[in-house]
Amino acid sequence: MPPRYFTREELLAAPAGAFRWEFAVRLQDVDAAGIVFFARIFEYFHDSLMDYLEQHGVSMPRWLADGVVLAPIKHAEADYIAPLRFGDRMAVELCRGWVGETETIVGYRIVFADGGRPAAVGQTHHVCVDRAGAARAALPPPFADALRRLPGAG
Amino acid sequence: MPPRYFTREELLAAPAGAFRWEFAVRLQDVDAAGIVFFARIFEYFHDSLMDYLEQHGVSMPRWLADGVVLAPIKHAEADYIAPLRFGDRMAVELCRGWVGETETIVGYRIVFADGGRPAAVGQTHHVCVDRAGAARAALPPPFADALRRLPGAG
Amino acid sequence: MPPRYFTREELLAAPAGAFRWEFAVRLQDVDAAGIVFFARIFEYFHDSLMDYLEQHGVSMPRWLADGVVLAPIKHAEADYIAPLRFGDRMAVELCRGWVGETETIVGYRIVFADGGRPAAVGQTHHVCVDRAGAARAALPPPFADALRRLPGAG
Amino acid sequence: MPPRYFTREELLAAPAGAFRWEFAVRLQDVDAAGIVFFARIFEYFHDSLMDYLEQHGVSMPRWLADGVVLAPIKHAEADYIAPLRFGDRMAVELCRGWVGETETIVGYRIVFADGGRPAAVGQTHHVCVDRAGAARAALPPPFADALRRLPGAG
Numbered sequence A, B, C, D: 001m002p003p004r005y006f007t008r009e010e011l012l013a014a015p016a017g018a019f020r021w022e023f024a025v026r027l028q029d030v031d032a033a034g035i036v037f038f039a040r041i042f043e044y045f046h047d048s049l050m051d052y053l054e055q056h057g058v059s060m061p062r063w064l065a066d067g068v069v070l071a072p073i074k075h076a077e078a079d080y081i082a083p084l085r086f087g088d089r090m091a092v093e094l095c096r097g098w099v100g101e102t103e104t105i106v107g108y109r110i111v112f113a114d115g116g117r118p119a120a121v122g123q124t125h126h127v128c129v130d131r132a133g134a135a136r137a138a139l140p141p142p143f144a145d146a147l148r149r150l151p152g153a154g
Helices: A008-013 A040-055 A060-066 A141-148 B008-013 B040-055 B060-066 B141-148 C008-013 C040-055 C060-066 C141-148 D008-013 D040-055 D060-066 D141-148
Strands: A020-024 A073-080 A089-099 A103-112 A118-127 B020-024 B073-080 B089-099 B103-112 B118-127 C020-024 C073-080 C089-099 C103-112 C118-127 D020-024 D073-080 D089-099 D103-112 D118-127
Touching: A008 A089, A008 A103, A008 A118, A020 A040, A040 A060, A040 A073, A040 A089, A040 A103, A040 A118, A040 A141, A089 A118, A089 A141, A103 A141, B008 B089, B008 B103, B008 B118, B020 B040, B040 B060, B040 B073, B040 B089, B040 B103, B040 B118, B040 B141, B089 B118, B089 B141, B103 B141, C008 C089, C008 C103, C008 C118, C020 C040, C040 C060, C040 C073, C040 C089, C040 C103, C040 C118, C040 C141, C089 C118, C089 C141, C103 C141, D008 D089, D008 D103, D008 D118, D020 D040, D040 D060, D040 D073, D040 D089, D040 D103, D040 D118, D040 D141, D089 D118, D089 D141, D103 D141
Parallel strands: none
Antiparallel strands: A020 A089, A073 A118, A073 B073, A089 A103, A103 A118, B020 B089, B073 B118, B089 B103, B103 B118, C020 C089, C073 C118, C073 D073, C089 C103, C103 C118, D020 D089, D073 D118, D089 D103, D103 D118
């Protein structure tokens, strides 16, 4: 089965899942327009994924240092629903997952921590390659296992 | 006509257009994996758009300071084709555009400055709103005019 | 009494203080040389100060939104002692303070969370000005009170 | 002769030198307080130094890829004189230099491109070490030569 990207609606309607990464918007995340600069949203997505993996026994720093495989991003996208401002307390929910042989898609939803109103949704598509970047490689088992615990990925 | 996002293939095949924003990958744009961090690609897209607008008489700083309208991003996406490394000399081409009454989509292609091999494509979808963020607003004429000069947007 | 900057040695020898802000080095904090980019250290300093103030009842976001005063930085410096790498678990200690009528200096020490070996020390010097930026202003009492609780600032 | 840091006054009074790196403040360089976030100033310093070295035949990317030595930063500092806002057209002047056997200090002044009013001054102190980071190493000749062309470093 080839991967399929989630729609905005699917990500908005997805269950919260077991994992929730909380953060507060920093002074320097906001730009001259007074709201979080759109590219920062992708950093929030990524930071939450790193923390999720760490909590599931996949240490990306060790993986990078020792590793035989890498999982670079092939596609990333975000839909912006409500602006984020300095000090806003938010949570990233890893609300959807898809896991294939050599690739994975992770779906994210950023919500206001108090009340759960959605501010953004999005996804990142990762493809496993060998260290030379020359060939596709299978997702390492602990990585695939962690991702299969995401809503819809089992 | 409702907006439609460009496909990866359309962005890869699009003409270069008249505008080209050159840059070199900075030390701090690269992450611990040795390649440009994926979220930086969106900064390159945005920096090139600001420069394009400036060159076409639309000063976003003045617009923000004086302005009655804002053009926040509703959707952004990128496809990553080749990794970028420290010192790589690149160019962003604004290779596609779509302009509606109150919204616009800008398509980008990042290529290696020497040779033109593509490294990434993507798009940002902006929606004009009044200063309170409460209602849609028409794209200001100089802004719409600049965007209509993008390939496919006329 | 005019402000005096702390020396590298004073910051290294200072007590840890009551506050400690823990973090892990992110993928994107590291640059093409494989270590944390030097300017990120200042972000760690600042993030820890914001969190310290928040925990002492000073909400900088609210202060900025409502505020009659601002506390821009007049001087910042850092000494780099050991490189930080992706995944390193660190702590920022607010280890020294100096509080005057209209200005304050905060001293920081970044240590490896496990073992306490120092990686960097530094300081930021803030000057309170009125909202127009035209005149010096007294440090607001809750802000001054929080800062006076730093080691050496009482 | 041991290195000595430049004073704020020395950096303000130093000649402009032959090199000038121009830039415009980006939307995302500005923070929630409406002015450039203080840590960005260090990125401007560093970006200008990389460009200066490149123009003098020292390609830091190639040096990093091939290199036997590294020049990590031991100390960095900045004095903030005037706030920078989105769209401000600025120039970094490499206005002072000091070159020793194994280390160097570079002095910077950021001025408004139109008129030359200073906005910030600062310096970075780099120490050359072998690739393992274990021992001091001599500054490679092309690197030392480029730095000796800075005002006061000859």
